[in-house]
Amino acid sequence: MSLEVSETIADLRAHVAAARSRGLSIALVPTMGALHEGHGRLMERARLEAGLVIVTVFVNPIQFNEAADYSKYPRSLDADLLFCAARGVDLVFAPAIEEMYPRRQHTFVEVGPVADPMEGRFRPGHFRGVATVVAKLFNIVQPDRAYFGEKDAQQLAVIRRMAEDLNFPVTIVEVPTVRESSGLAMSSRNRLLTSQQRGAAGALHEALLAAAHLVSLGESSAAAVKQRGEAVLGRYPEIRPEYFEIVDPADMQPVETIAGPVRIACAAWVGSTRLIDNVLATPAGRQ
Amino acid sequence: MSLEVSETIADLRAHVAAARSRGLSIALVPTMGALHEGHGRLMERARLEAGLVIVTVFVNPIQFNEAADYSKYPRSLDADLLFCAARGVDLVFAPAIEEMYPRRQHTFVEVGPVADPMEGRFRPGHFRGVATVVAKLFNIVQPDRAYFGEKDAQQLAVIRRMAEDLNFPVTIVEVPTVRESSGLAMSSRNRLLTSQQRGAAGALHEALLAAAHLVSLGESSAAAVKQRGEAVLGRYPEIRPEYFEIVDPADMQPVETIAGPVRIACAAWVGSTRLIDNVLATPAGRQ
Numbered sequence: 001m002s003l004e005v006s007e008t009i010a011d012l013r014a015h016v017a018a019a020r021s022r023g024l025s026i027a028l029v030p031t032m033g034a035l036h037e038g039h040g041r042l043m044e045r046a047r048l049e050a051g052l053v054i055v056t057v058f059v060n061p062i063q064f065n066e067a068a069d070y071s072k073y074p075r076s077l078d079a080d081l082l083f084c085a086a087r088g089v090d091l092v093f094a095p096a097i098e099e100m101y102p103r104r105q106h107t108f109v110e111v112g113p114v115a116d117p118m119e120g121r122f123r124p125g126h127f128r129g130v131a132t133v134v135a136k137l138f139n140i141v142q143p144d145r146a147y148f149g150e151k152d153a154q155q156l157a158v159i160r161r162m163a164e165d166l167n168f169p170v171t172i173v174e175v176p177t178v179r180e181s182s183g184l185a186m187s188s189r190n191r192l193l194t195s196q197q198r199g200a201a202g203a204l205h206e207a208l209l210a211a212a213h214l215v216s217l218g219e220s221s222a223a224a225v226k227q228r229g230e231a232v233l234g235r236y237p238e239i240r241p242e243y244f245e246i247v248d249p250a251d252m253q254p255v256e257t258i259a260g261p262v263r264i265a266c267a268a269w270v271g272s273t274r275l276i277d278n279v280l281a282t283p284a285g286r287q
Numbered sequence: 288m289s290l291e292v293s294e295t296i297a298d299l300r301a302h303v304a305a306a307r308s309r310g311l312s313i314a315l316v317p318t319m320g321a322l323h324e325g326h327g328r329l330m331e332r333a334r335l336e337a338g339l340v341i342v343t344v345f346v347n348p349i350q351f352n353e354a355a356d357y358s359k360y361p362r363s364l365d366a367d368l369l370f371c372a373a374r375g376v377d378l379v380f381a382p383a384i385e386e387m388y389p390r391r392q393h394t395f396v397e398v399g400p401v402a403d404p405m406e407g408r409f410r411p412g413h414f415r416g417v418a419t420v421v422a423k424l425f426n427i428v429q430p431d432r433a434y435f436g437e438k439d440a441q442q443l444a445v446i447r448r449m450a451e452d453l454n455f456p457v458t459i460v461e462v463p464t465v466r467e468s469s470g471l472a473m474s475s476r477n478r479l480l481t482s483q484q485r486g487a488a489g490a491l492h493e494a495l496l497a498a499a500h501l502v503s504l505g506e507s508s509a510a511a512v513k514q515r516g517e518a519v520l521g522r523y524p525e526i527r528p529e530y531f532e533i534v535d536p537a538d539m540q541p542v543e544t545i546a547g548p549v550r551i552a553c554a555a556w557v558g559s560t561r562l563i564d565n566v567l568a569t570p571a572g573r574q
Contacts, residue, residue: 009454106400107418107452112393131394132453139454142429165394166419167296167426 003085005092009140012093016052016141019090024051028143028170030134033057033094034074034188035083038178042147043087045175054141055084056093062105063129069274074191093141100136109135109166111158114252118265119154119276122242127158134159138168146170151177151185153263153278157252177277179205185277192273200238201270204277207232207244211264212281220258220283222246233268242267242274249280258283290372292379296427299380303339303428306377311338315430315457317421320344320381321361321475322370325465329434330374332462341428342371343380349392350416356561361478380428387423396422396453398445401539405532405552406441406563414445421446425455433457438464438472440550440565444539464564466492472564479560487525488557491564494519494531498551499568507545507570509533520555529554529561536567545570 006012016026027050029042039055046053057080064070077094084092108128115127138146148156160172178186183205184198193201211229219225226244233241244266247254255262265278293299303313314337316329326342333340344367351357364381371379395415402414425433435443447459465473470492471485480488498516506512513531520528531553534541542549552565 013456105452107396107398107449109453110395110397112395114393136452136454139456142456162394165392165423166396167423169300169426169429 003081003089003092005081005094007093007095008099009095012054012091012140015091016054019052022051025145026050026141026143027053028137028141028146029053029055029089030137030146030148031055031057031080032059032073032188033080034076034191035080036178036186036188036190038149038151038186040083040087041178042149042175043084043089045173046145046147047088049173050143050145052091053089054091054093054143055089056095056137056141058093058095058100058133060129060133061097061101062132063126065123065125072192074188100133105132108132109162111162111165114154114157114161117154117247117252117254118243118245118267122267127155130155131158131162135162135166135168138163138170143170145173147173147175149177150174151187151277153249153265154252157250183209185275187275189273189275193270197238197270197273200236201275203233203236203239204266204268204275205279208264208266208277208279211244211246212279215258215262215264215281215283218284222255222258222262225258225264225281229264229266233266238270240269242269290368290376290379292368292381294380294382295386296382299341299378299427302378303341306339309338312432313337313428313430314340315424315428315433316340316342316376317424317433317435318342318344318367319346319360319475320367321363321478322367323465323473323475323477325436325438325473327370327374328465329436329462330371330376332460333432333434334375336460337430337432339378340376341378341380341430342376343382343424343428345380345382345387345420347416347420348384348388349419350413352410352412359479361475387420392419395419396449398449398452401441401444401448404441404534404539404541405530405554409529409554414442417442418445418449422449422453422455425450425457430457432460434460434462436464437461438474438564440536440552441539444537470496472562474562476560476562480557484525484557484560487523488562490520490523490526491553491555491562492566495551495553495564495566498531498533499566502545502549502551502568502570505571509542509545509549512545512551512568516551516553520553525557527556529556 027046109131111131182202184202207229210232211225229244249263261282267276314333396418398418469489471488494516497519498512501515516531536550548569554563
């Protein structure tokens with residue numbers, strides 16, 4: 001089956017209905033395009049698990065808290081379509097803004113405490129925009145399974161909570177982060193880095209690994225673990241850290257004492273590009 | 288087919304999936320029970336238009352802004368089941384609170400300006416609770432059509448806006464208000480009225496009709512129309528009016544100059560019971 005492209009909700013729904021009538025299960029991989037190997041893994045996993053694989057490519061304006069960030073976000077639809085075709089995707093949904101937001105959006109999905117720290121603190125309104133567009137996509141596609149990357153761990157936690165609280169009949173699938181050889185997590189925003197900045201950007205993963213190592217050795221003080229990570233970032237003058245947090249993996253609330261698995265997450269600016277990354281860390285004897 | 292009763296989401300979904308596999312369309316009639324002829328009309332309309340008719344009976348705690356109102360809200364499940372059976376309903380979904388809210392609800396659907404005036408103003412948080420539970424029920428049942436009464440006109444406008452903004456694949460059907468011979472709109476809350484109060488409660492409809500009559504004669508000043516309605520209510524010492532508004536029928540915003548159809552809506556207390564009602568009014572020559 002060759003790649004189909006839908007630009008309208010009606011056309012997409014007709015494809016989904018036809019697949020349903022053939023008994024196929026539906027997988028949704030929501031993206032903002034500028035596809036990379038991280039997205040590729042989501043598609044491969046979806047291809048294994050569903051009859052019809054739908055990738056959405058839509059740079060969602062309501063999740064950007066800064067207009068400049070929205071306008072400079074990388075866009076490459078033609079390359080994205082080739083990328084999807086090569087991964088065996090069945091259908092790309094690439095709507096115009098007017099198709100998704102035919103009039104001013106009044107209804108928003110607010111997800112509560114899981115959206116408050118970290119990205120929620122530094123990007124006010126971001127998760128409200130994410131939850132709202134994902135709710136829309138769930139209702140447009142009505143997938144059985146939806147695939148999200150571990151790199152955006154808080155986004156994943158937000159979407160899981162939304163899906164449970166609102167009873168969306170969809171299984172949320174988490175797919176591990178894909179990294180470059182430097183450790184840099186794959187991200188569409190990496191395209192905005194100079195080659196020098198790209199070299200320095202590996203520091204985020206280095207700092208996360210150093211912190212996670214301390215946890216694995218049995219350090220139970222989140223403050224000590226945080227200090228260790230921040231010290232690594234401090235060695236790189238090109239990096240301006242925004243946060244470095246040790247949080248509960250389910251509800252994303254900062255912990256003080258580490259007594260089980262924790263998510264270690266950070267955000268940092270490299271030049272005018274903001275990057276995020278995270279790892280899961282488990283105390284000694286808890287694996 | 289005799290009436291089935293589901294108390295769990297899993298059981299309900301199994302019934303819906305079986306009906307879908309037989310090619311049946313699905314109708315949802317969401318109620319809080321204490322069923323009356325107004326609900327009956329919703330069911331009859333649904334019966335005409337769908338293959339499987341599902342009535343939900345759930346007194347939704349998160350839409351009550353006052354604990355006392357929630358605790359005294361009428362409940363009569365056994366009678367409600369007989370009522371549904373007599374109307375040819377296929378399935379009643381009557382979940383316990385723990386089934387709908389297994390943990391503290393963190394995710395809420397906020398609908399914006401349409402929810403602000405009238406009920407939104409006097410019952411803070413009410414429409415957030417309504418929109419959230421209706422979103423949950425839409426995701427649990429995945430109906431083709433959902434039926435709501437015109438008596439709760441602002442609720443209908445809120446749900447229409449939510450369904451459009453979030454792309455719920457459901458047709459919202461509005462069913463006209465059913466009235467007693469006194470003009471009193473049927474409502475579960477009428478059960479809380481003494482017979483004397485019930486007599487006085489017809490004043491709401493009398494006031495709405497007087498105001499609508501003025502509109503039909505060509506009065507274009509909303510203030511004059513409002514004054515006319517309030518004057519009627521003022522004749523009844525048992526009635527304590529809360530609001531009397533002339534609003535746009537789609538977005539529920541108060542109008543100053545009447546130049547097309549308007550919704551005239553009011554809320555009033557009769558003893559310790561709060562009643563609402565509304566009519567659509569059309570200026571002369573606009574029918």
